[in-house]
Amino acid sequence: MTTYYSEELIQSVIEANDIVDVASGYMTLKRVGNSFKGKCPFHNEKTASFTVSREKQLYHCFGCGAGGNVITFIMEMEKLPFVDALKFLAARVNMILPEKSNQQEDHQVYEKKKRLYELHREAANYYYKMLKTSKLAREYLLQRGISQETIRAFGLGYASEDWGRLTDFLNTKGFSTADMLDSGLVMASENKRHYDRFRSRVMFPIVNPRGQIVGFGGRLMATDQNGPKYLNSPETTIFSKSYELYNLNHCKNFLDDGRIVIVEGYMDVISLYEKGIKNTVAALGTAFTPFHGKILERYAGEVVIAFDGDNAGKSATEKAMKILKNTSLNVKILSLPTNEDPDSFVQRYGQQGFKDAVSKALTIVEYELELLKGHNDLSQTDGRLRYGNEAIKILRQLETSVEVDYYSKMVAGETGINQEVIRREVLRSKTRAENPSPLVEITRDAVLLQKIPKAYQKAQELAIRYCLERPETINEFPMDYLTEPFYKDLLLTLFEKRKAGEKIEVNQIMSHFDASEDVKKIVEFMMNEDEVSRSDYQDALEIMNRFYNEAQLDKLSEQIKRESANGNDDAVAGLTNQLIEIKKMMKENGRH
Missing domain, CATH: 3.90.980.10 (DNA primase, catalytic core, N-terminal domain)
Incomplete structure (x- = not known):
């Protein structure tokens, strides 16, 4: 059963862990004014643009946009999910989190x-x-x-x-x-x-x-x-063997290329480490589990299965492959010779030899086709036909037409069957039910939202920053002017907290948003040290009002054309009156 923690408890963990102290354990920070600066640990940079605020208990990189509080910092540095990062920080200050x-x-x-x-x-x-x-x-x-x-x-x-x-x-x-x-x-x-x-x-x-x-x-x-x-x-x-991966504690620090190599045993891991290959993990004497797959998703974008070359290793490879198919990971398979395992292979061919083998690792489809070839004699006509029909079944798992085209060409070259025939058979089997392609209605509003003028976007962000600093202004804020759902959700969250008489804490506000990009944006707003004056706020509202009204005019003009083409004179008259009123109001505002 999942353990849930109250906002109050989460806040107490955050307050007990000063973000400057925590971040200093991973990087060098120097005080600059009221903040601390250092080189960002999340991307390579020559000039320090990573800023940590002790006052706000937030960090933000003005180079790559990374940002958050002490929990998100630990989540990123230690590659932990939220609850585990919370436990990590609680343990750091000897706090007990309830589990019962x-x-x-x-x-x-x-x-x-x-x-x-x-x-x-x-x-x-x-x-x-x-x-x-x-x-x-x-x-x-x-x-x-x-x-x-x-x-x-x-x-x-x-x-x-x-x-x-x-x-x-x-x-x-x-x-x-x-x-x-x-x-x-x-x-x-x-x-x-x-x-x-x-x-x-x-x-x-x-x-x-x-x-x-x-x-x-x-x-x-x-x-x-x-x-x-x-x-x-x-x-x-x-x-629990089903939940742990050997060497993950070391491996997580050597993932510059976002790739993890999965091996079978302790000695495989250690021999590879000895040869300078440190991005490896091993399951602990048990079958690879779905939970192992979930763990790997936190740390890497690609995994290479490098199990032993014997029959037991091949069987374990197929089982792990089926599990990893259900993750977001890019999965590749390194096929070792029958008498080799990663330990013996790296001893024989060295670091570069192993790296070269990894660079040639097969995709899941390539590996499955190789297995299929092993069961069919491609020098015989019936073997090629059998292989072609079975290969089509494998290609049906592909999601994009580019992949279908690529592998269809490969199978055609191996069998002599026309590529278009293979491609057509693959696509014919992918029914609309299995691969729905819903039609998306592109409305005028959607087009407007995709083409937000920079001045309008900048005005919205400036106005929101003002509201974050002065929550009392939210009551008067024109929500209809906002073009992004995130902006509305942010201000509505502030509004509800203010309405309930709660103290507005930025960390509690961040906890309402799951998307990392939303959290980064909140931090970016809070860490911006440029002051927004009342007059700046008023100017921003006027800019937003003008663009909003112009969008309304465009929308009404489109409706008028449509109703006129349909012969709906009454509707045209009503819409025209609305258009005139908006233009009149805009003219009045322009005079002031």
């Missing part, structure tokens, strides 16, 4: 989670120190080409062969048996004896995007050892 209706129960849940995070941090330190005592584990990592720097970056460790070494260590740190059992790192036998889950394994801490250790993966170092090759922490209140 019962406050006492809520506090207990919070304390339990906090205890588990502490326990996992201590366990990670323990495993890391144990690695230094195991020559076997160090040699294993060295043979796999893992440097000390990478070991440190990932916090790799070692679980000794002893059955109770970690249990004893956690006891000395003050953790109860219940704490240890809740973590899943300690287990109980049938006769109630407690022992370590992980033994004789290289250990991989699993870190969530907020930098908290939530679980572990352990790998055997020799094929003759008993037990599964990989073993993960069980599901706990802070860890």
Whole structure:
């Protein structure tokens, strides 16, 4: 069930996190007058145009237009959805956000989670120190080409062969048996004896995007050892394999090209990282899930599936591909040779070799056509015909005529079937029900809205800025003059708050708008330091009035022509009177 938070609680989190302090943790800010400035973290720039206001608790980049409050800043920097960003900031100042209706129960849940995070941090330190005592584990990592720097970056460790070494260590740190059992790192036998889950394994801490250790993966170092090759922490209140992606905590900082490479295992991630390829994540010993797809949407625009080249890897690729089709991501597939995985491939061909392979990754359609070719002999006529008919079914999933044209040409070249025949068969199957193309009536008002004169647009923005600074003027504001629904929604929100006697807080106003562009515009209005005087406001209203009336005249003229053509003399007379009245009023206003 989704947890909802009141405006008051959200505001309290915002007030507890000074935006200058938060932003300073990610960038260098220098005081300039009443504000702080630095180079924008959201786009490359030579001259600092990123401004943070402590007074308004807002940021705005005058270069790229990015803007918002401390929550939107964390959402962008940490690539988190709103609720997670709120939790991130709450944790930063040790605030407890309610997740249950019962406050006492809520506090207990919070304390339990906090205890588990502490326990996992201590366990990670323990495993890391144990690695230094195991020559076997160090040699294993060295043979796999893992440097000390990478070991440190990932916090790799070692679980000794002893059955109770970690249990004893956690006891000395003050953790109860219940704490240890809740973590899943300690287990109980049938006769109630407690022992370590992980033994004789290289250990991989699993870190969530907020930098908290939530679980572990352990790998055997020799094929003759008993037990599964990989073993993960069980599901706990802070860890679920279906929701976490290994290395996302590092990967999110290396996404300059907006691309994430998805691999299968811990060692794939670490070997690629060692070779300088740091934009990789892995599912944690479980099938790729729809939630993994949703997480990736937050961080990237494109994903490349780079699973093992064996049959199991191909099967996993097809499953992940089906899930990722339902996201907004651009999905590509890297097909590795049968005996290769990303780890072995990068060891053999190096960083550039892997990057070259990624640059040649196939689109979903290309990959599906390649699979289809593997089941049909294109040297035979019946094989080409069968492939052509099956390929048409694949091309039916395409959404644009450009894509249909491109892939139809490809299939035609492979089969000898005429491209137009393939294209026609694809398009014929895409019925209007499956791909509706609704007619849009272009009205005169719509045309006017698309061609707003700059002076009219500027006047509207200036008038709105004045109202934001002086909410008492909203009562007299002519809403009909506004051309964008967002402007009307903004002023109506202010009006309702003022009517209810509420204090108008910019952060609360922003919370009423979901679209990031709307939020950026509000911030742009609030961060503009040029004063709008009463006379400026009056001038803006006069400009808006003039353009509004001119638009009305155009609309009436069109109606008069239409009614005249239809022979509706009475309607023409009435519309003409309205037109005369507007012209008269405009003339009177011009005299004043």
